[in-house]
Amino acid sequence: MSDAAAPAEHEEPAPPALPPHFGLIFAGLMVSMLLAALDQTIVATALPTIVGELSGVSHMAWVTTAYILAATVAMPVYGRLGDLVGRKRLFLSAIAVFIVGSVVGGIAQDMGTLITGRAIQGLGGGGLMITSQAIVADLVPPRQRAKYMAPMGAVFGLSSVAGPLLGGWFTDHHDWRWAFWVNLPLGFLALAVCAFALRLPRRAVKVSFDWAGFVLMAAAVTCTVLVADFGGTDYAWSDPVILALAAGGVAAWVLFFLVQGRAAEPLIPLRLFRSRIFNIATLIGLIAIGVGMFAVIGYMPTYLQMVYGVSATESGLLLIPMVVGIMGTAMPSGHLISRTGRYKIYPILGVAVMSVTVVLMSTLEVDTPLPVLCGYFFLLGAGMGMMIQNLVLAVQNAFPVSDVGTATSANNFFREIGATLGTAAVGAVFTHRLSDQLAERIPPQAAGAVGDPESLTPALVRALPEPVRDAVVASYQHALTPVFGYLLPLFLVSLVLAFLLPEKVLSNTNADSGAGAGAGAEPGVELGTDAGAAPEPAGETETAEPARA
DSSP, X not given: OOTTHHHHHHTSOXXXXXXXXXXXXXXXXXXXXXXXXXXXXXXXXXXXXXXXXXTOGGGHHHHHHHHHHHHHHHHHHHHHHHHHHOSHHHHHHHHHHHHHHHHHHHHOOSHHHHHHHHHHHHHHHHHHHHHHXXXXXXXXXXXXXXXXXXXHHHXXXXXXXXXXXXXXXXXXXXXXXXXHHTHHHHHHHHHHHHHHHOOOOOOOOOOOOOHHHHHHHHHHHHHHHHHHHHBTTTBOTTSHHHHHHXXXXXXXXXXXXXXXXXXXXXXXXXXXXXXXXXXXHHHHIIIIIIIIIHHHHHXXXXXXXXXXXXXXXXXXXXXXXXXXXXXHHHHHHHHHHHHHSOOTHHHHHHHHHHXXXXXXXXXXXXXXXXXXXXXXXXXXXXHHHTTHHHXXXXXXXXXXXXXXXXXXXXXXXXXXXXXXXHHHHHHHHHHHHHHHHHHHHSOGGGHHHHOOGGGOOHHHHHHSOHHXXXXXXXXXXXXXXXXXXXXXXXXXXXXXXXXXXXOOOOOSSGGGTTTTOSTTOOHHHHOOXXXXXXXXXXXXXXXXXXXXX
């Protein structure tokens, strides 16, 4: 990095004052983000009770899939509409939709109603995640934005632990329906705060909604999620149903991007892909965070319960060091970015730390002390904390204010697709290896005591005779830990991409952010890797003045 940027940085204008009631607004945005992220995981530990009470074991997967599917489809829609018509009313609508979905889920008396409620929640939740990040970009200039984006990124790590813990606690001590009712007071509080305090410009733009793109995107995402969720579990990978879904997904993705090139107001404008910052940051997010991080997090509670014999609640508590790691690096990195205007080093360090962590986790043994494993969780969180929102910040800084919501939603959209595919891929490899390990380690005379391997629970494993229990525990250990090593090439690819990520110095004003990144910009202007260069002058963008009504 060049020192030539120092004078330019000192000549930056003083950052504008934050809008009135910003602390109150930010609290409302944080609550909204937490609600949306929490509901991805809060029903996981309650599912056995829910499906038993509503007689819907065969539809269990849809309780989670409906939310993820609806949220993923909604993200680009909220992002693009927010850029076109303004974000306040859209954000308030997303909160209202989320509350309605929570009510439907809370009163559900059958699986059909519950799944419908989860889908409605997802439609609102996708908007909450995207619009809250974009509103921060409207109100806070890029350099100061980092310290506010950091806690929003930490919310994702917190929800991955708090969700299952809350769901299990509600189910064990109250009623599973409280996993839905808890959203109402928090949702109404966020709705009232943002309705009163939030002031954003209204944009009088005649919207030509991209219906063809929306239908094709919904079809593509649906096929992708269903292949990832059902392939290798409900259906064999060679089953005609999976093959048909895969073929339909490929066709829908191809047609979707063809339509995006011709639509008047596309959901994901192809001009986004002319930015190296967007392409590289999105790929890092898809591979390292989507595939890598969620794959590790998704299967560690099962590993802890099966190998260490801890309860579901204890397995959630043991992930707290990961949240501590996220907070321990997200906050300081956000403040340092605000001070220096530079972000590139943090994705590099984050991917490097996560690469080392998966190598360490691949060496886990049955007798590895729990404090050592918790130390690995801390390292994983530390790596995540330097990446999650800093990558979003880099993407937002690469585009003018008029495209910041679209760019934010597209970045999150592809990360969500990566999370779905990564979790499914690791699950398929783990399941295959587990079957082989159980067949190899459990003698035929003990097979009757184990029963159906697919029906094994932590309680059943603890009740087995000691030699058989040890064989099952060893099978789980040998089935999962090598998979972490398989993820290392993905992290190494992400590390190379992190070094290639162009660094555009963050500006102290929204007017300067993303200049030249809009349609028709020359890639060489926006994408120079000279981190010492001063920010380009602003192009013709619609600047969001926070203090205006």
